[in-house]
Amino acid sequence: MPLPAPSIDARAVVTGASHGIGEALATELAARGYHLIVTARRESLLNDLAERLSTRYGVTVDVWPADLTDPTHRAKLADELATRNVSILCANAGVATLGPVAELDPAGERALVQLNVVAVHDLVLAVLPGMLARGAGGILISGSAAGNSPIPNNAAYSSSKAFLNTFSEALRWELRSTGVYVTLLAPGPVNSGLPDFVEESVVDKVIPDYMWVSTEYTAKASLDGLRRNKMRVVPGLPAKAMSLASTYLPRAVLAPIVGNVYKKLGGG
Numbered sequence: 202m203p204l205p206a207p208s209i210d211a212r213a214v215v216t217g218a219s220h221g222i223g224e225a226l227a228t229e230l231a232a233r234g235y236h237l238i239v240t241a242r243r244e245s246l247l248n249d250l251a252e253r254l255s256t257r258y259g260v261t262v263d264v265w266p267a268d269l270t271d272p273t274h275r276a277k278l279a280d281e282l283a284t285r286n287v288s289i290l291c292a293n294a295g296v297a298t299l300g301p302v303a304e305l306d307p308a309g310e311r312a313l314v315q316l317n318v319v320a321v322h323d324l325v326l327a328v329l330p331g332m333l334a335r336g337a338g339g340i341l342i343s344g345s346a347a348g349n350s351p352i353p354n355n356a357a358y359s360s361s362k363a364f365l366n367t368f369s370e371a372l373r374w375e376l377r378s379t380g381v382y383v384t385l386l387a388p389g390p391v392n393s394g395l396p397d398f399v400e401e402s403v404v405d406k407v408i409p410d411y412m413w414v415s416t417e418y419t420a421k422a423s424l425d426g427l428r429r430n431k432m433r434v435v436p437g438l439p440a441k442a443m444s445l446a447s448t449y450l451p452r453a454v455l456a457p458i459v460g461n462v463y464k465k466l467g468g469g
């Protein structure tokens with residue numbers, strides 16, 4: 202069974218659609234004819250996106266503002282998705298923090314785990330029964346190459362992405378004969394703009410230009426990968442090489458090296 206074709210009765214859902222990779226995924230899905238549910242906290246950005254995509258591609262875009270670190274918002278969205286015909290779920294929203302765990306704001310660290318791990322898990326569990334009943338569906342999970350190894354000064358983020366990387370690839374095997382596709386997006390650096398706590402001049406010194414890929418390229422590669430039920434999409438050759446190294450080098454060698462890079466980025 203191929204990935205479901207666009208249908209007016211079905212929706213492709215994108216979390217974190219107000220910016221960056223999520224916005225690019227929503228745009229690429231709309232360009233491929235999919236009707237959408239887009240979600241994030243910033244409702245005005247979602248409304249602008251919905252207006253742009255419906256005008257340009259003639260698709261229906263339902264806007265669902267939600268803070269996915271909030272269990273009540275999460276449950277409301279999960280309940281809604283469980284009743285809808287969700288053909289594709291892009292579980293993409295995520296945040297990062299930088300610095301030693303002991304020095305970071307505990308509330309921020311808890312929120313990271315709620316968003317990066319619990320929300321993805323909740324939404325996958327919400328859409329899975331419907332996809333299985335229909336014998337078709339696609340789940341794209343935004344993990345990260347950062348989830349391939351422990352990263353000091355980025356501990357909660359890299360661990361949250363390790364959960365997603367492993368969960369996605371395990372789920373894919375469980376679902377291999379059900380018609381439900383699961384693909385992990387595990388990128389290296391994607392040019393979606395830097396968070397406030399990272400200085401551009403520092404990033405320029407630490408991450409060479411050739412490592413970056415665009416959000417548009419990432420979205421296209423991800424959805425092409427999902428269409429082929431690829432296990433993992435790592436956009437760009439440099440990121441592929443980095444990903445291989447971080448998967449196969451001994452952790453005792455890798456962790457201090459990568460931890461030092463994250464320290465230079467502002468993590469300590």
Ligand SMILES: NC(=O)c1ccc[n+]([C@@H]2O[C@H](COP(=O)([O-])OP(=O)(O)OC[C@H]3O[C@@H](n4cnc5c(N)ncnc54)[C@H](OP(=O)(O)O)[C@@H]3O)[C@@H](O)[C@H]2O)c1
Nearest residue numbers: 217219220221222241242243268269294295345390391393
């Ligand atoms: N960019 C990279 O280099 C890179 C590399 C590897 C993996 N990734 C992963 O790819 C995904 C997207 O990254 P990105 O760079 O595109 O991020 P981004 O540009 O910072 O966008 C993050 C998205 O998540 C939403 N979001 C943040 N906090 C939220 C919350 N509490 N509730 C609901 N939505 C929330 C944001 O919208 P609102 O602020 O409006 O809520 C925004 O739409 C993330 O999971 C990230 O970890 C990114």
